[in-house]
Amino acid sequence: MNIYEKLAMQEEMISPGISACVGCNVELTIRTVMRVLGPNTILAIPPGCMGGVGVVGWDKKSGSKTPVFFPLLDNVASMLAGIKLHYEHIGQKVNVVAFAGDGASADAGLQCLSGAAERGDKILYICYDNEGYMNTGYQRSGTTTKGAWTSTTPVSRQGCGGKKQDKKDFPMIMAMHDIPYMATCNPAFIKDMVDKVEKAMAVEDGLAFLYVYNPCLTGWGIQSDKSIESARAAVDSNFAPLYEVINGTFKLNYQPKETIPVKNFVSYCKKFSHLNDLEIENLQQQTDSKWHRLQMLCEMG
């Protein structure tokens, strides 16, 4: 069965009308992922974009055909662990899934996620990294790229500023927890994403973690029709590579036929428009050294 048949066959689990931004690739991600996960899923959506657009619903209605709820920003993994423990206790199989932003995963919720990973709680944790707290007005997070404009690391009237600190390499942090399955995904690579969701669903001996790199149209200043193109550029420039870590073994999933300069990726985003050549060169160097590190890890076998 090809990817088109597979996706067309599955029922849409999320409400057809949610107030995500026009062209939002996080909306694309959650719809795709939920088609694969299916109805036997309990979905946790912490405060953030997907919660804000109505995936958890409003008043007495829901945004999902599956059970869905709002955990707190800082306890997503722990609440899911508790839910999963109940179903293990009664011997029932259920997909227990988080769809959480970088704020709830790499910042406020990191402790709970790290604890759940270490304990081997059998949950599927999907983190969508749009590099900031986008739902509340694009505030910076630990995974915001260095130099990026955010509402809490703004650019001065003179044209300099942006976040001073480097981007936290969050998928690597999760990989170093030695969980059974860690994989990075991208909305421009749907078949790869679907394959990874299926692999993650099949994990039975610990936490499965999927990291999706989602360029945020409204927060980064990207044209809506370039939503997928900019995401693809992130992969083709090695800025957000696609790789898997299966029981500690690193595997590169995609090598661009022709690597493009990071500058090309940066040019899609207004949030980088104030960067000078030196700052862009710095980003290129960082990307190159991280890519090198990744290749070394993949070679270790």
Add this chain to the structure above:
Amino acid sequence: MPEIKVQNGNMAAATGAALCRPDVIAAYPITPQTPVVEYLTQFKADGEIESTMSEVESELSAMSVVTGASLAGSRTFTATASQGLALMYEPYFRASTLRLPIVMAVVNREMISPQTLWGGPQDALCVRDAGWIQIYVEDNQEILDTIILAFRLAEDKGVLLPVNVCYDGFYLSHMSERVEVPDQASVDAFLPHYVPEHIKLDPVRPMSVDPLTNGYLLTEYRLRHTQGHQRALKLIDELDAEFANQFGRSYGGLVEEYCNTDSDAVLVTMGSMTGVAREAVDLARARGRKIGLLKLRAVRPFPGARVVKAIAGRKAFGVVDRSVSFGWGTGITFREIRSAMYGEGSNIPAVPMIGGLGGEDVTIEHMMLAIDCIYQAVESGLSNETVWLNKEIDIM
């Protein structure tokens, strides 16, 4: 057949919890609660309980795991103390507003700063308005019994609220007493199986839990929450009678009165210091004073009617608090009792007293002093400034 054992407060709590067959337990160790976690994990290792356990990495996770499990449909138990209770405040508030019948033992410990480990109910009293039911107990037998009662109370379809069973750190947690442990069959008969109907995360019955909610709906949920507390007010007394019938032990329900029928003044205490208070009341009575004792058990829901009934018509009352209500300068339960006395009994002189903070002993001398202060108020007909029992004071 019940068994007589020698148990410290923590063991009594762990035993009580184990007898209630929780499905999921998650707790993080903190002095003086740590042995509760250790005993429960030992029970599990020895195959004495079938609960699924999770050794979480902080109290935030402990309450979160337990909330998640309860949402999915488990009967759950956890325990904590002071700093841990503070750390879990975010999910703690939610546990009551989602109407989850979680039972949590709080081994009352003074809040830092200054750096302290020792017993006192400041921790749980500070969060008394987060919607949980709170019951404070006096001895180890009461710990065990109240935990069993707590599950029955929490899971009642008219209540559906989480319950704190609070007991003094070190005074009870680490002190051994004679405890009668009921047999499993008796507890099973008292405590039916838990099946949630009002809220559940289950693919068989999909619903969204806690969607964004408008104010007019939130108002309704708050109102219904208060009704849960109203139901608990009645049920706590009813269950005490039922428990007494089945197990032979009664604690008075919401409050307990001791030597109070013919009293002309009332001493009010809570927690382990009540034991000393009873001795002091006996001593004072032997010396001719008709003092009565009111032991406060439930702080939430607050037993206003029963407090008024115990104090109305007396010539003064005094409350010995092991806590501080900053900004009022009195103890915390003093304020609650004073509020309840508004209306009938509002002109009765009231003596706020604070003692035993930071784990300091509240001795029989302190209690006799407390009774003296109450009788001063009887004579003068006036309320007092706060008496700090552990400091040097002048008695006029």
Add this chain to the structure above:
Amino acid sequence: MKYISDYIVPIGPEGLYIIDTGKWRTRRPEMDIMKCKKCGTCFLYCPVHAVKRHEDKSYTIDYTYCKGCGICANECRFDSIEMIPEEGDSDA
């Protein structure tokens, strides 16, 4: 006491919350069937899953919730989708 809600806790068991996002559009995608090579790219990338796949492996756009983002037009390798100004509402 009369209540608006039957529930004692915040739950949403009364079906899906659906926003009429079709009304957001300021431009709409028009597909040229002659140019369409049925590659399925638009189907994969439409964020609201407005592109439907049929039994005969052809694809059409359902305008009910389409927000007019332009991803389908941008990603189509065969120039078969064009974004044109929206006129009227989603069932026009």
